Amino acid sequence: MNKTIVLACFLAVTMIYSCKKKGKESHPEVKVVFKKKQVVYQVFTRLFGNTNNNNKPWGTIEENGVGKFNDFTNTALKEIKDLGVTHIWYTGVPHHDVITDYTEYGISNDDPDVVKGRAGSPYAVKDYYNVNPDLAENPANRLEEFKALIERSHKAGLKVIIDIVPNHVARNYQGLTNPDGVNDFGANDDKSVAYRVDNNFYYNPAESFKVPVFERDYKPLGGDNHPLSDRQFDENPAKWTGNGSRLSQPNFHDWYETVKVNYGISPDGKKDFDELPEGYENEGFRKHFEFWQDKTVPNSWDKFKDIALYWLDMGVDGFRFDMAEMVPVEFWSYMNSSIKTKNSDAFLLAEVYNPSLYRDYIKKGKMDYLYDKVELYDTIKHVMQGHGKTDNIPPIQEGLKDIEHHMLHFLENHDEQRIASPEFAGSPDKGKPAMVVSATISTSPTMIYFAQEVGEDGSENAGFGKPSRTSIFDYIGVPTLQKWVNDKQFDGGKSTEEEKALRDFYKRLLNFTINSSALASNYEDIHLYNRNNTEGYNDKVLSFVRWSTDEKLIIISNFDDTNTYNFNLEIPENVIKKWQMEDGNFNTNDELYNQYSSSLNIEDSKGIINMEIKPLESFILKIK
Template identity: 70%
Template sequence: MKNYLYLVVISTWVLACSNPRQSQVQTVSKQRKVVVYQVFTRLFGNTNTHNKPWGTIEENGVGKFNDFSDKALTEVKKLGVTHIWYTGVPHHATGTDYSHYGISCDDPDVVKGRAGSPYAVKDYYQVDPDLALDPAKRLDEFQELVDRTHRHGMKVIIDIVPNHVARRYQGLNNPKGIVDFGANDDTSVVYARNNNFYYIPHETFKVPIPMDGYEPLGGEKNSLVDGQFSERPAKWTGNGSRLAQPSHYDWYETVKVNYGVKPDGSYDFDLLPAGFDTLDYKEHYAFWKGKDVPDSWVKFRDIAFFWLDKGVDGFRYDMAEMVPVEFWSFMNSSVKMKNPDAFLLAEVYQPDLYRDYIFKGKMDYLYDKVDLYDTLKHIMQGGGSTDYIAPIQHKLVDIEHHMLHFLENHDEQRIASPEFAGDARKGMPAMVVSATLSTSPTMLYFGQEVGEPGAENAGFGKSSRTSIFDYIGVPHHQRWMNEGKFDGGQLTEEEKELRHFYQRLLNFTTQSSALMGSYADIHAYNRKYTEGYNHKVYSCVRWSQDEKLVIISNFSEQETYDLDLKIPAGIVAQMDLKEGEYMAVDQLFLQEKAKLVVNQTNASMPVHIAPLQSFIFKWK
């Protein structure tokens, strides 16, 4: 048994804020939890159930901005959602022909899927034509969606993909004075500070050799499918490949953006002085003001300003760790000067970079994937241990508020898929832990709340993940959508119960003051002193001045446990619990009650917990 099992890990956010770098989150106790609902925009409102592999937009259908009707947004809001991340909004390369609207056709040889990857953006000052009833008025339709979302009391997040753009970028809606990426580049050299791209002089880009069985558009005949794409000189590929013919497994549909990082990895811009990780965004903004920065920095700052002016409330930054942290200091301080409340979320998967991107790069939130998500996934799959949960909180105590928690997103497997857990109910205890463990935001991916398994063979996208590359319907979500009624009319009883669970849980988290207060692990103590308590159970306590919680989850799908759950004396003192008896009521379904008995040595509570069950016990 690991040594840490014999330790009681006591972590409070007050102690965490003693770190001088924590000044930006000292007021979290005055706030409430944030819940982000990620929705893949072109799939949300699609009622077509045909689901032909590699199906066209006509065959398989597509959702529109207008599908987010007042009724739809009302129902999303009922889940406890505070922010909607509309994934796939900027105009990206696609296999669908929109030349009638003056949009150039994209070459299927460098497009992934029929609909195309939303992370191969071809015009940052426009929205995707798939999403509009009238593509000629697509920006107006998006503006109406932003306004509609705001009227329902939710904020709007969209993607910015700073590391790469589509192989053929073409702005059709550029504001005055804005020129396209690469338009002014010196293509005779590999690198120049103000070039937007990296080049392979005197070489022509070659389409990757396809993997076995792969054919663009699923083998459909098309005059553009010829294994050729005109690009000379060739550019570096989005994931950094410097080959004129990248691999099929590279991000070959994109080109890498240059931020003033030389090919040898050295920087061609000013570095942040020592100590800037302790300063706020205003000091960062003042540092960059008037400085000469690489052209790509200015281009992306202007893109962010454009969308902020449209009413967008924040951004999710794709693969932010592939872009230097100094750029993020420049970018995010500029965004915060324009909108101090902007919500800035980033993909960073290297834990040794977390603090730099938060404190130097001024990110609000990063994915907590490598630590919490991966640990919870392993537990849900039956091979992991709850013993590893509290050490994660201890490890991240100084940045816990910044680590967004999730169990699904567009990159990850669906919980209900056989490749993950095979049963959406196995996500229930994990979701309770994920949503209540810290003060950080919680993210829910659309369809997760009804057990969507992502089982379709969509074409380029494969089963277990709902495809982001293809035109496809999302069956369980479609049953909730019920032909646009958004009333769950076609859901099974089990699916209705699952959605009700998510709704109860997430609404509680946004209303709870304790979840923005203090935390202490009681798992290690109960592992040592409570009979029958094992690595399939996790428990902790959360508290504020006016609310006290005991949270316990059973990850076992077979075992029921009768436990005399204990809170050690040190934590009883921190929670300011007086001797006596308290009646605690579960907040998930308001049915289960338990008596908490507090004495001089500890507190105890008898708990009968069924397989995959969780309780959030609350008392005054």
């Protein structure tokens, strides 16, 4: 098999690929096996190492403190790696709008009237060729400090992911350290027209931007005085807002701190670029890369491609793309094929919420992974809250079985409520069965959000950010994490026994997932079979099986926080036949805590295990 075939199959998935041999059209069937599962640790970089617990609403950087790149010490990174993590997503790295004054470093001040929070939104990027000055011990040396963090992360065995936000940029975008020949977004735009294919932004000619009418009692910076907080922002002509609003005075609930990037789609929806030929959804990234080589693409496409390649050159191993579905899929073919051509192992994760677009963004857009938010996450959340049924989970896996490897699973991220918050589940323990299911039901990567593993409830009133979600807009401390950080010893020295036990659970689970061959291979539901055939088995319990040639697992979780269930779990005949097992008794052992064992009795090609499962308990039973 030549290198082209190997690269076309880089995901190493258990499915059949159509590949091309060099110089000759052919479609051999190539069966390959998934690599081991991956685990992404999303960390909000500015909050991780902050040991200040003042937590004043709308507090300044001096009052509430801020974490730094240098807080990710070798010890801290080793502890994250040992949790069972393969990739670390440093959220909030590119230089975005902040209110802290860095003018002595040549950085212009940002206007509170178009900045959300005092620390600013990480998704209003001001300069893509540098990093957030808040995160550096010496802001003049901030890029070198981040390069050193990349090196430490790699030394710890972690791959590095950062954000790219292609749909929008900050209203006051200004690159201070652009490479030679790189112009800022909008620098060469014709602002006399609403649209031109090579304009980076959309405009309302002859109209000036107006700050939104703020609702209720909202005041920038909580009402603190600031010389730029005057309900004025100089933008003439007005640009369209990031979420697509064409109003020169956007609504308060619009993404008014950002402007929409133009990808060559006219206001009436016409695409001023080439579209992919029919059948290209079945082609590999190299074929996509070749397709674009003789095509003229909009200027914004090249700008973002160059940004991605710049960070790859610095050592970044992948990207999380914000609101990817708001950008045409053809751009992603162009962008991602360029990334993969440079680094075929780059990890590409996209925020796409419309299930009807999943396959286009994976197959045409060449994304590795998408959030499984509106199906698996939302369904599991309802079950955790007590008003959903586990019966709804197996059909999700069935509906996504052709792309299941590409649907990244999570229970928390920066956009979602903390599990322990009253608004979600009210207890971190309710996340345990959900986490077992989320992490073991497919071959896809698992993601956890920093402090999820110690039960953070996100209850702080940070200012712009509201309780239940750890604020991404404010300078704030994360109390349960701070106890684990323990004055930067990163040893859990101040954690409660409950927090230590929870972290131990995550560590056991995640390390098992990244070392299991079965979790990188076959899946079959047995839940719906047991719902129809097993007395005492109900819609608070979920079960399924996973297997490979050398490992057979029976996974069962109880989402009920009150009741213990006893029943004879049945393993259907079709599963026993796939396992090629004969009648007899076989020992099983729980791989999570090694404190539960049972016997699988196979008779007439049907398996039975007598189960007792306590509230919020899960078992990963390995057949010996």
